Amino acid sequence: xxxxxxxxxxxxxxxxxxxxxxxxxxxxxxxxxxxxxxxxxxxxxxxxxxxxxxxxxxxxxxxxxxxxxxxxxxxxxxxxxxxxxxxxxxxxxxxxxxxxxxxxxxxxxxxxxxxxxx
Amino acid sequence: xxxxxxxxxxxxxxxxxxxxxxxxxxxxxxxxxxxxxxxxxxxxxxxxxxxxxxxxxxxxxxxxxxxxxxxxxxxxxxxxxxxxxxxxxxxxxxxxxxxxxxxxxxxxxxxxxxxx
Numbered sequence: 001x002x003x004x005x006x007x008x009x010x011x012x013x014x015x016x017x018x019x020x021x022x023x024x025x026x027x028x029x030x031x032x033x034x035x036x037x038x039x040x041x042x043x044x045x046x047x048x049x050x051x052x053x054x055x056x057x058x059x060x061x062x063x064x065x066x067x068x069x070x071x072x073x074x075x076x077x078x079x080x081x082x083x084x085x086x087x088x089x090x091x092x093x094x095x096x097x098x099x100x101x102x103x104x105x106x107x108x109x110x111x112x113x114x115x116x117x118x
Numbered sequence: 119x120x121x122x123x124x125x126x127x128x129x130x131x132x133x134x135x136x137x138x139x140x141x142x143x144x145x146x147x148x149x150x151x152x153x154x155x156x157x158x159x160x161x162x163x164x165x166x167x168x169x170x171x172x173x174x175x176x177x178x179x180x181x182x183x184x185x186x187x188x189x190x191x192x193x194x195x196x197x198x199x200x201x202x203x204x205x206x207x208x209x210x211x212x213x214x215x216x217x218x219x220x221x222x223x224x225x226x227x228x229x230x231x232x233x234x
Contacts, residue, residue: 034222043122043208043225044161090161092222105151105174106223110160 002027004091006109014117019081021112023074023091032094033074034106035065037087044090050074061085081116088113120145122226124209130232131199139194139229143211149173150192151212151223152184156205164207167192199233206230 004025013019025031032051036044048059055067065076076089092106123142131137143150152164163176167186181197190211196203207230210223 036222036225041227043227044210044223046222046224049222105163105166105176107163108153108161110158 002093002107004093004107004109006089006091006112008112010113010115012115012117013081015083016080019076019078019085019114019116021076021089021091021114023076023109025072025074025091025093027093031074033065033067034092034094035059035063035074035076036090036092036108037061038090038111039087047076047089081114083116083118086114086116122209122211122224124207124226124229126229127227128230128232130234132234133199133201135199137196137199137203137231139196139207139209139231140191141193141209141211141226142191143209144224147211147213147224148190149212150186150190151210152192152194153208153210154178154205155208155228156202161208165194196231201233204231204233 004023006023011021034049035047037047038044047063048057048065050057050067058064063078065074067074088111090111091109094106122144125140129137141150149168151166153161154164155161164178165184166174170186184192184194186192206228208225208228210225212223
């Protein structure tokens with residue numbers, strides 16, 4: 001079964017410092033990987049995705065993620081964190097059975113609370 | 119372009135009652151997904167509808183059910199409510215089977231269900 005793991009419950013980082021949110025995955029076949037962000041009392045917003053191609057994926061709001069197949073990881077990164085980046089971050093994976101076949105649902109991790117300290 | 123809309127925003131029910139939650143997808147999207155976000159448990163997949171049919175179901179009891187209408191809107195019904203059903207219920211939409219290839223899901227802001 002497809003799954004993702006986000007090992008840290010909370011990530012604290014000082015404003016201006018690099019931010020990393022960790023995610024590892026487990027799928028059969030090729031992975032389609034996603035990051036979403038959730039602000040208080042809101043739904044999830046799409047940040048970026050990895051389908052194929054370059055291992056470094058650039059997304060919204062200055063975020064990027066690095067796909068590492070050997071380590072089955074897809075860590076989210078931002079070079080310089082802002083206070084406004086404080087939110088709940090979710091990693092998700094879809095079983096890559098081809099874009100037109102199979103299970104289209106996403107499995108989400110439990111989320112990481114990011115706190116950026118001014 | 120209107121996003122994914124969910125109603126009501128908040129819903130308070132007593133144990134044993136039924137709750138109905140509604141979702142309207144983005145225009146042109148045919149797939150609707152329902153997730154439960156309970157405190158500390160992340161997002162748990164409930165149901166996926168596409169073109170009016172249930173495509174997949176998560177590990178939830180049968181009292182969680184739903185349907186998708188011809189206009190692709192959807193409703194989630196929870197019967198015989200239990201206290202542990204209290205959670206944020208999120209609806210998302212995508213453009214069918216290829217939705218996650220394009221840009222992932224688009225989520226609504228959710229319905230906060232409280233069972234007392």
